[in-house]
Amino acid sequence: xxxxxxxxxxxxxxxxxxxxxxxxxxxxxxxxxxxxxxxxxxxxxxxxxxxxxxxxxxxxxxxxxxxxxxxxxxxxxxxxxxxxxxxxxxxxxxxxxxxxxxxxxxxxxxxxxxxxxxxxx
Amino acid sequence: xxxxxxxxxxxxxxxxxxxxxxxxxxxxxxxxxxxxxxxxxxxxxxxxxxxxxxxxxxxxxxxxxxxxxxxxxxxxxxxxxxxxxxxxxxxxxxxxxxxxxxxxxx
Numbered sequence: 001x002x003x004x005x006x007x008x009x010x011x012x013x014x015x016x017x018x019x020x021x022x023x024x025x026x027x028x029x030x031x032x033x034x035x036x037x038x039x040x041x042x043x044x045x046x047x048x049x050x051x052x053x054x055x056x057x058x059x060x061x062x063x064x065x066x067x068x069x070x071x072x073x074x075x076x077x078x079x080x081x082x083x084x085x086x087x088x089x090x091x092x093x094x095x096x097x098x099x100x101x102x103x104x105x106x107x108x109x110x111x112x113x114x115x116x117x118x119x120x121x
Numbered sequence: 122x123x124x125x126x127x128x129x130x131x132x133x134x135x136x137x138x139x140x141x142x143x144x145x146x147x148x149x150x151x152x153x154x155x156x157x158x159x160x161x162x163x164x165x166x167x168x169x170x171x172x173x174x175x176x177x178x179x180x181x182x183x184x185x186x187x188x189x190x191x192x193x194x195x196x197x198x199x200x201x202x203x204x205x206x207x208x209x210x211x212x213x214x215x216x217x218x219x220x221x222x223x224x225x226x227x
């Protein structure tokens with residue numbers, strides 16, 4: 001059975017850093033692009049970041065709101081995707097979902113249950 | 122950035138009725154349009170991709186249509202479990218963008 005399990009969410013002060021992890025199982029992780037989508041409390045969905053499979057170059061894309069502060073990466077040997085979040089702002093407070101991206105196009109086939117990041121002093 | 126606009130924000134319907142949700146893109150996204158369903162306290166779930174193709178395991182009462190800038194999600198006969206928030210998403214260009222959601226309520 002396919003699973004995505006996020007971890008690393010926490011309460012953190014503005015300006016600090018946090019790293020989220022997404023541990024995948026039940027599929028060949030290295031074949032797929034992975035992405036992070038977030039949802040602020042009571043709000044809609046916002047795409048955050050995307051990393052291609054190694055076969056597709058392993059390159060990343062970012063939303064403008066997080067570019068130069070967040071870094072997505074992947075460790076195919078461990079089936080884990082990461083989101084390194086630096087210089088956190090209060091507006092980064094959200095549930096962060098890890099998603100598996102379709103093989104062909106950039107849509108979100110499967111979602112984890114999410115991990116809550118709260119940025120507050 | 123392609124802006125996705127959903128209407129209405131909230132749709133009140135009764136079980137057994139038909140629901141029609143709209144999504145408009147600020148520029149053409151061809152058929153690169155997906156719909157997701159999110160129930161309270163749960164992660165979103167992919168319903169429709171390619172504007173009209175149901176994802177694996179999705180009931181036949183869900184259908185999608187449209188291309189270019191105008192899209193529709195139709196639920197033919199609402200079941201109690203269909204009351205949720207629905208989001209559209211374009212995947213034709215970066216950044217990937219979602220609509221603000223339509224809440225389907227009784």
